[in-house]
């Protein structure tokens with residue numbers, strides 16, 4: 001694959017993230033129509049659907065043969081698929097968006113020949129867009145000012161600020177809560193901010209030392225995982241499993257094994 005393909009995919013992903021941000025901020029209805037998905041607390045709003053339609057259409061306008069995997073259901077393969085696939089979460093942190101809590105993002109990961117090459121995570125209300133290109137480092141644009149991202153180093157878990165998330169199923173939440181109750185007395189502290197894609201970016205930016213969660217989907221981590229590794233961090237599942245198998249971990253490189261061992265031990269107790 002050519003560097004120029006990756007560069008043009010990044011430019012397109014950044015531009016689409018920008019126009020999607022404008023729609024989600026400027027057209028956010030006061031009374032938003034929504035439906036429940038997997039459980040009554042799992043929401044999809046009219047804006048999740050509108051944003052996914054917009055992203056897919058903008059890609060198709062210029063790259064009609066690319067494939068998609070979208071949280072809100074876009075998965076139709078084109079007749080003559082190219083080697084490029086867009087893995088998109090139109091709003092990661094839908095519950096936050098619904099409540100007008102600013103911690104939500106548009107997440108766009110682009111795979112070429114089955115490997116993520118480009119990741120863009122835009123958080124419009126935080127005025128930040130995180131992005132990475134494979135082999136090219138990770139960056140954040142804050143109100144247009146570009147800064148290189150670098151994970152933290154060297155923290156032990158007792159001095160680490162962690163983050164996690166919960167699924168929408170009550171039985172799963174009971175287990176996640178029990179594991180969290182142990183974690184929070186071991187670590188410096190544990191956050192639950194509500195958007196996995198941004199949690200990955202916060203690890204990349206050194207605003208968190210590590211993140212762990214059971215049960216993510218590819219659109220939650222496609223973009224963010226590249227942003228972490230390009231910022232010098234590590235991602236994966238538990239005990240050598242792949243990222244997004246059952247578990248997803250992201251951490252600064254020094255801390256990853258310790259978090260892996262602890263979550264592995266606690267997962268055997270509660271899951």
Ligand code: IPD
Pocket residue numbers: 071089091092093094095164165166167193194195196197213215216220
């Ligand atoms: C959710 C968020 C949340 C995480 C959940 C995800 P959604 O995505 O990323 O932080 O804990 O597992 O499902 O539903 O807001 O797109």
Ligand code: CA
Pocket residue numbers: 071089091092093196219220
């Ligand atoms: Ca999501």
